[in-house]
Amino acid sequence: xxxxxxxxxxxxxxxxxxxxxxxxxxxxxxxxxxxxxxxxxxxxxxxxxxxxxxxxxxxxxxxxxxxxxxxxxxxxxxxxxxxxxxxxxxxxxxxxxxxxxxxxxxxxxxxxxxxxxxxxxxxxxxxxxxxxxxxxxxxxxxxxxxxxxxxxxxxxxxxxxxxxxxxxxxxxxxxxxxxxxxxxxxxxxxxxxxxxxxxxxxxxxxxxxxxxxxxxxxxxxxxxxxxxxxxxxxxxxxxxxxxxxxxxxxxxxxxx
Amino acid sequence: xxxxxxxxxxxxxxxxxxxxxxxxxxxxxxxxxxxxxxxxxxxxxxxxxxxxxxxxxxxxxxxxxxxxxxxxxxxxxxxxxxxxxxxxxxxxxxxxxxxxxxxxxxxxxxxxxxxxxxxxxxxxxxxxxxxxxxxxxxxxxxxxxxxxxxxxxxxxxxxxxxxxxxxxxxxxxxxxxxxxxxxxxxxxxxxxxxxxxxxxxxxxxxxxxxxxxxxxxxxxxxxxxxxxxxxxxxxxxxxxxxxxxxxxxxxxxxxxxxxxxxxxxxxxxxxxxxxxxxxxxxxxxxxxxxxxxxxxxxxxxxxxxxxxxxxxxxxxxxxxxxxxxxxxxxxxxxxxxxxxxxxxxxxxxxxxxxxxxxxxxxxxxxxxxxx
Ligand SMILES: Nc1ncnc2c1ncn2[C@@H]1O[C@H](COP(=O)(O)OP(=O)(O)O)[C@@H](O)[C@H]1O
Ligand SMILES: [Mg+2]
Numbered sequence: 001x002x003x004x005x006x007x008x009x010x011x012x013x014x015x016x017x018x019x020x021x022x023x024x025x026x027x028x029x030x031x032x033x034x035x036x037x038x039x040x041x042x043x044x045x046x047x048x049x050x051x052x053x054x055x056x057x058x059x060x061x062x063x064x065x066x067x068x069x070x071x072x073x074x075x076x077x078x079x080x081x082x083x084x085x086x087x088x089x090x091x092x093x094x095x096x097x098x099x100x101x102x103x104x105x106x107x108x109x110x111x112x113x114x115x116x117x118x119x120x121x122x123x124x125x126x127x128x129x130x131x132x133x134x135x136x137x138x139x140x141x142x143x144x145x146x147x148x149x150x151x152x153x154x155x156x157x158x159x160x161x162x163x164x165x166x167x168x169x170x171x172x173x174x175x176x177x178x179x180x181x182x183x184x185x186x187x188x189x190x191x192x193x194x195x196x197x198x199x200x201x202x203x204x205x206x207x208x209x210x211x212x213x214x215x216x217x218x219x220x221x222x223x224x225x226x227x228x229x230x231x232x233x234x235x236x237x238x239x240x241x242x243x244x245x246x247x248x249x250x251x252x253x254x255x256x
Numbered sequence: 257x258x259x260x261x262x263x264x265x266x267x268x269x270x271x272x273x274x275x276x277x278x279x280x281x282x283x284x285x286x287x288x289x290x291x292x293x294x295x296x297x298x299x300x301x302x303x304x305x306x307x308x309x310x311x312x313x314x315x316x317x318x319x320x321x322x323x324x325x326x327x328x329x330x331x332x333x334x335x336x337x338x339x340x341x342x343x344x345x346x347x348x349x350x351x352x353x354x355x356x357x358x359x360x361x362x363x364x365x366x367x368x369x370x371x372x373x374x375x376x377x378x379x380x381x382x383x384x385x386x387x388x389x390x391x392x393x394x395x396x397x398x399x400x401x402x403x404x405x406x407x408x409x410x411x412x413x414x415x416x417x418x419x420x421x422x423x424x425x426x427x428x429x430x431x432x433x434x435x436x437x438x439x440x441x442x443x444x445x446x447x448x449x450x451x452x453x454x455x456x457x458x459x460x461x462x463x464x465x466x467x468x469x470x471x472x473x474x475x476x477x478x479x480x481x482x483x484x485x486x487x488x489x490x491x492x493x494x495x496x497x498x499x500x501x502x503x504x505x506x507x508x509x510x511x512x513x514x515x516x517x518x519x520x521x522x523x524x525x526x527x528x529x530x531x532x533x534x535x536x537x538x539x540x541x542x543x544x545x546x547x548x549x550x551x552x553x554x555x556x557x558x559x560x561x562x563x564x565x566x567x568x569x570x571x572x573x574x575x576x577x578x579x580x581x582x583x584x585x586x587x588x589x590x591x592x593x594x595x596x597x598x599x600x601x602x603x604x605x606x607x608x609x610x611x612x613x614x615x616x617x618x619x620x621x622x623x624x625x626x627x
Contacts, residue, residue, distance in 0.1 A: 050486060076488035088483035090476050092605055100469070101476040105488030107469050111497060114468035115461055125469065168488055 002061075003028045003204050004049070004080070004172055009058030011044055018044045019228045022058070024206075026172065031198060031205045033219035033236075035212055037248060040225040042208045043085055046174050049206075050082050051075045063171070077105055081170035083161045085177045085208075091150035095141060095160055098149050099132040102167035132167060138200070139163050139193070155186055159193065166197065172204045173197075179214050187211075191218045212249060216240070224248070268614075275614035283610045291456070298448045310448065311516070312560050317451030318512045319552040321458040323536035324545065325505035328462055330534075331542035331605075332471065333498040334478025335404065336412045340506050340533050342399075342419030343392045345426055345525035347507025348514035349433055351388035352442050354379045355515075360441050367437065368430040381445040385511045392507025393500050395422070400499040404492060407481075419530065427522040438521025439514075446516035454512055455549075458505055463545055465501075474498055478543070528584060532559075535591050539601050547603030555587075562586055 004026040011019045019041040026032060034042050047053045049060060051072040059068045067075055081102075090098050107128070109121040136142040139159060144152060149160060158178055165173060175194070179187035195218060198205055209215040215222060216236040224232040224239060226248040232239055239245055275282040301313055322340070329337045353361075353370075357378050361370050369375070379387070403414040426433045433439075465471050473494050476484040485491050514520045532555070540551030565586065568578040594601060606612075 052482065052486075071490075072482075072485040073488050073490045076486060082486055084483065084486075088480050088486075090479035090483065092479060093472070093475055097472055097475075101472050101484070101489070102487040104469050104473045104476075109469075111465065111468075111470050111501075114470050115464040117464065117468075121468070128469065164487065 001028060002026065003063060004206075005061045006045075006049070007059050007061070009045075009048055009055045009060060011041075011048055011053055012056045017228050019048070019225075022225075022230060024223065026204050026206060028171075028204055029202070030221065031194075031207065031219050033215035033222040034206060034208045034225065035210070035215055035222060035239075036225035036231075038210065039227075041228040042225055043176055044228075045225075046082055046176055046206075046208065049075070049174060050080060073105070076168055076170075079169070079171035080174065081165035081168045081172075082174035083158075083165055083176055083178060085180065087154075087157050087161055089149040089157055089161055089164070091148070093149055094146050095149055095152065096129075096132055096136065096145040098160060098164050099135060099167045100128055102164045103128040103132060105168060135163050135167055139197075154181060155190075158182075158190070162193075162197070166201060170203070172206065174206050174208075176208045177210055178207070179209065179211070187214050194218065212239075272614040275610060276616055279611065279615065282614075286610050294452070294456075298452055302448050312556060313448060314446060314451040314516050316553050316556045317448070317455040318446075318509050318516065319533070319536060319556050320455040320549050321505060321512075322509040322533050323540065323548040323552045324458050324462045325502045325509065326533050327537045327540075327542065327545070327548050328465075328474075328505075329498050329502040331537055331544070331548075332466055332478065333474040333495060335495055335499065336408065337415040337499065337502070338412050338527070338530050338534070339399065339415035339419040340502075341525045341527060341529035342415075342422035343396060343503040343506035344510030344513065344529065345419075345422055345522070346392040346395050347385075347388040347510030348520050348525075349388075349426060349439075350391045350507070351381075351384045351511030352439050352514045352520060353377075353432070354384035354387055355381050355443060355445070356439070356441075357443070360443075363441065364437075364439050365431075365434055368434070370434075371431045374432065381443070381515070385508055388511040389504045389508040392510070393504035395507075396500045396503025397496065400496050400503075404495040404499060416527065416530075419525075419527070423522050423525050426525075433522070436522060438519060438523075440519045442514055442518045442520065444515055444518050446512050451512055451516070454508065459545065459549065466545065470494070470497065475543070531584075531591075532587070535587055538591060539594055541601035541603035541605060543605040544601070544603035544607055546608040547601055547606075550602055559583060559587075 002025045004024070006022055006024040009019065009022045010017065022045060034045060036042055044053065048055050051067070051070050054069045059066060061067065062078055062080060065078065067078060090101060093101070107124055109124055113119055113121045133142060133145065136145055141156065141160060141163065144156065149157065152160060162175065162178065178194070179190050182190060191214065194205065194207070197203060207215060207219060219236060222234065222236055222239045223230055224245050231244045231248060232242045234242070275286070301310065305313065322344070326337070326340050329335050353374055354377055358376055361375055399415070399418045403411055403418070406414055427436055466474070473484070473489045476487065476489060477491060477494060481491060536551045536555050537548060539555065540547030540549070562583045565582045566578050566580055569576040
């Protein structure tokens with residue numbers, strides 16, 4: 001069974017082809033890595049899946065439903081959640097409020113019920129708070145619940161962004177360079193964290209990483225992009241030996 | 257986050273101690289006490305204030321409601337709208353036309369007669385007000401549908417444009433609005449109970465809404481639209497909700513103002529009116545309810561106090577002619593100063609709260625969901 005499928009998806013920005021003929025099949029429970037040098041088109045893949053961009057060609061099917069060109073909030077409702085390469089928290093809201101916002105899509109009370117607070121709204125609010133607090137506790141952020149999100153240290157902000165995505169109760173989680181800006185020890189700790197939530201929440205994960213080494217240990221399968229083209233796909237061992245990947249990466253990493 | 261330092265006198269420590277023991281019980285009790293004091297004050301003011309002072313007090317109440325309705329759109333949802341004068345005009349005209357006695361209508365419309373069902377209709381004030389709010393909300397709905405897809409500056413320009421269009425339409429449909437002549441001898445129903453009832457009800461609704469899941473969604477949109485959408489929040493639906501509710505309240509505020517001033521004409525609803533409400537919101541703090549309440553009080557009083565600068569002045573050795581519009585110059589300067597040096601306004605996004613005043617972490621405003 002395939003949970004998320006992209007068939008021949010491409011995206012052009014004017015004359016620039018950011019992504020061409022991209023194919024991806026995610027089976028439930030998989031953890032797949034998406035790597036490639038800067039500007040390869042990795043984030044574009046996420047933006048296409050989550051509806052931020054509309055594909056120039058191809059189609060995207062999630063859970064048996066064609067979601068090509070669907071609005072981002074509706075795609076999230078289908079069960080796909082993401083984090084951003086440049087952290088996008090609600091900076092002036094508290095840590096708890098950030099997570100609560102991601103519960104809003106399940107709210108059934110209308111605004112009038114929310115104002116009057118009769119009937120189901122109170123129950124729903126209690127449930128949202130309880131669930132959000134439980135999530136924060138599960139990832140060890142509960143002691144920061146009342147802090148302003150922007151006041152958190154960088155590593156905690158990354159974690160909070162993941163927790164916030166989890167609060168939408170996704171089936172598929174898209175992580176865009178979650179270890180960016182971390183030292184090797186922190187990155188390793190984060191990978192353990194990702195393994196953990198994958199198990200606890202039965203997630204299917206697509207993970208973007210710029211640094212190859214980080215994903216090698218955690219992913220079963222890796223796709224390599226370069227200049228919008230898929231240049232390799234396979235197990236970490238296969239990818240490490242692939243000549244095209246080595247050239248693409250050596251070209252970048254020695255130059256950097 | 258700034259610290260609010262307070263004198264730790266006897267009464268303060270007494271209340272603070274009680275509050276800290278049982279905040280869940282004392283919070284609502286303190287709020288109730290404040291409302292009771294306010295109502296007593298209004299009762300007292302109604303009997304002891306002179307008509308001029310009563311009028312100012314009425315204006316404060318109405319301006320609190322108007323300021324909050326704009327803050328909902330601009331401050332909490334982050335959609336910079338400049339269309340409030342238009343919504344107030346719609347509310348003022350609708351309310352007036354629905355409640356004015358037919359005889360007075362006939363007197364007003366001596367150039368072009370008022371079109372037919374309207375010339376006969378006379379509804380109770382409250383019904384006319386609500387319908388004024390509803391028509392304004394409907395207008396907000398239809399204006400919001402195209403313009404809320406725009407962002408930032410474009411949204412501001414588009415709403416400003418629509419507000420002007422509304423005013424020009426009102427000027428021109430003389431058989432409905434009496435055109436530039438305006439409407440006079442509007443029944444003066446607005447009193448302190450009405451205007452402050454409007455203020456309190458608006459405070460209640462906006463506070464509850466902002467502290468609900470919908471309010472968090474509004475603030476999320478303000479903070480980061482892309483992230484909010486990625487969390488499953490329908491941007492358009494929530495912006496429309498804030499905008500339409502804001503327009504509804506602005507329409508009702510306009511209706512109250514019409515009945516307070518007893519005369520309206522299209523010129524009252526120029527951009528300058530939006531500017532006055534905007535000044536209240538910015539001065540109080542974009543995204544602060546208590547800030548708007550404080551600023552509405554200050555700006556309304558200041559506007560009256562500054563009336564003096566527009567009157568002819570005799571300084572003994574020199575006599576200056578009155579300069580009409582001088583107050584607005586001062587207000588504009590005030591807004592510029594706030595934006596340049598004090599962008600947060602009085603409260604920023606913070607709120608005065610019992611938790612902030614008396615809580616164990618005194619100075620740190622209450623946050624979160626229990627409020
Ligand atoms: N909105 C956009 N408009 C124009 N060009 C874009 C846009 N988004 C991405 N690109 C271009 O597409 C290419 C791939 O970008 P991206 O997917 O962000 O790369 P990566 O995430 O792999 O570093 C880059 O050349 C980038 O400049
Ligand atoms: Mg990227």
